[in-house]
Every structure is written in structure tokens, then in C-alpha cells.
Amino acid sequence: MVRIERELTHLVRRAQRVQLHTDGPVEPLERSAYTILGFLNDEGPMRNGALAARLYLDASTVSRHVASLQQAGLVTREADPEDGRACRLRLTSAGRRAVAGTRQVRRNAVRELIGSWPIDEQDTFAALLERLNAGLDGRVTEAMAGGAPSPSGASPDRSAATPDEAGSKEVLRA
Incomplete structure (x- = not known):
């Protein structure tokens, strides 16, 4: 858990500092x-x-x-x-x-970071991010309802948290 917490902190800090340029x-x-x-x-x-x-x-x-x-x-x-x-x-x-232009810029940035990874690792990474986001969605939903987070962290409406890739399973193949 220590390693995951440290890497998530690093990810968030870097993501806040990085400006996507084109x-x-x-x-x-x-x-x-x-x-x-x-x-x-x-x-x-x-x-x-x-x-x-x-x-x-x-x-x-x-x-x-x-x-x-x-x-x-x-x-x-x-x-x-x-x-x-x-x-x-x-x-x-x-x-x-x-929106289309920004999505392309963002996808290009991700492609630069993980485009050299094997496709199965990209798929695994995408699945784990989806799972992490679903857990976060569940916590937000519970907090908004005034209750404690559910143990599973499941969210009733996953589409509400994914404006970038709504319903898409594409990783970097496009």
C-alpha cells in the first residue's frame, strides 16, 4: 500500500503540473x-x-x-x-x-507515455484505471448521499465519471 499511495501522490502532483501543449x-x-x-x-x-x-x-x-x-x-x-x-x-x-481536438492531444500524450508498452499491458492498465475510478465514483456517490463509502466502492452510474472515454474500451490502438 505504501508504494501505491506514493505513486498515486506522484501521479496527481505531476498531472497537476503538466500542461498539454500542441x-x-x-x-x-x-x-x-x-x-x-x-x-x-x-x-x-x-x-x-x-x-x-x-x-x-x-x-x-x-x-x-x-x-x-x-x-x-x-x-x-x-x-x-x-x-x-x-x-x-x-x-x-x-x-x-x-472536444475532439483536446481528446486527440490527450491521447497523443498518453500514447507518448505508454505507447511502447505491449498491448496486453495497456489493456491491463486501462482495466485497473477503470476499477480505481469505479471505486472513487462509489466513494463520491456515498459522500454526496451523506453515507459512508460502500466496501466495494461500486458506482451506480459509471458513465458520469468518464467524459473522455464514455463507454470506450479503446486504449491506444487508434
Whole structure:
């Protein structure tokens, strides 16, 4: 456990310091914008409150971020067909391009780090990361509900935590 804790601490510290740069035409999105836009890209239009719940954030926090994204032309608001008084957030074509470009930059960075690993090790690494994230999701879900974390750490909605690879089993083959 000591080694795992140390390596996770090192990983988080390095990940916070690393800025993904590209020499290409795409400037990667910053983390909060990428997370919000990734959900809208993967899940489709949704209300601000629903997005906030999926991200485990306060609706006012998401609203502030969405206002910036809307001003940048990456998100638009539309009437909710189920309730005309409410609005849904929808990704614009510029928003979809920004998500796609950022995903490519991120995948390239991962490819540089582990692309030389054998495919079976990449698959194992991906499976272990999925399992770790599922455990973290379970703890967040329990904390948000005001209870203690479940021993298994299972999350009822795994898609809520994976805007980058929603449902994809791809590792680095693309």
C-alpha cells in the first residue's frame, strides 16, 4: 500500500503540473471546460442542474462555467422540449471540434507515455484505471448521499465519471 499511495501522490502532483501543449492547430481546453463540454458531447443536451448533478458540483458553479463557454461560442442554450420554461445546454459545432481536438492531444500524450508498452499491458492498465475510478465514483456517490463509502466502492452510474472515454474500451490502438 505504501508504494501505491506514493505513486498515486506522484501521479496527481505531476498531472497537476503538466500542461498539454500542441504544435498543431488545436489549443487544448482547460480541465473544467473539457469536463463540461465532454459530458455534453457524450451525453447530449441537458439542463444545467442535470449536468451539475452528473459532475457532483453545485449548479451555480456549473452555471458560471457554462456562461464562459457560451460566450466563447462552445455551448448554446435551447428551449427544453419537455418543459418550455427550462433551457437545455447544447454543444455547438465549435464545441464539438474543441472536444475532439483536446481528446486527440490527450491521447497523443498518453500514447507518448505508454505507447511502447505491449498491448496486453495497456489493456491491463486501462482495466485497473477503470476499477480505481469505479471505486472513487462509489466513494463520491456515498459522500454526496451523506453515507459512508460502500466496501466495494461500486458506482451506480459509471458513465458520469468518464467524459473522455464514455463507454470506450479503446486504449491506444487508434
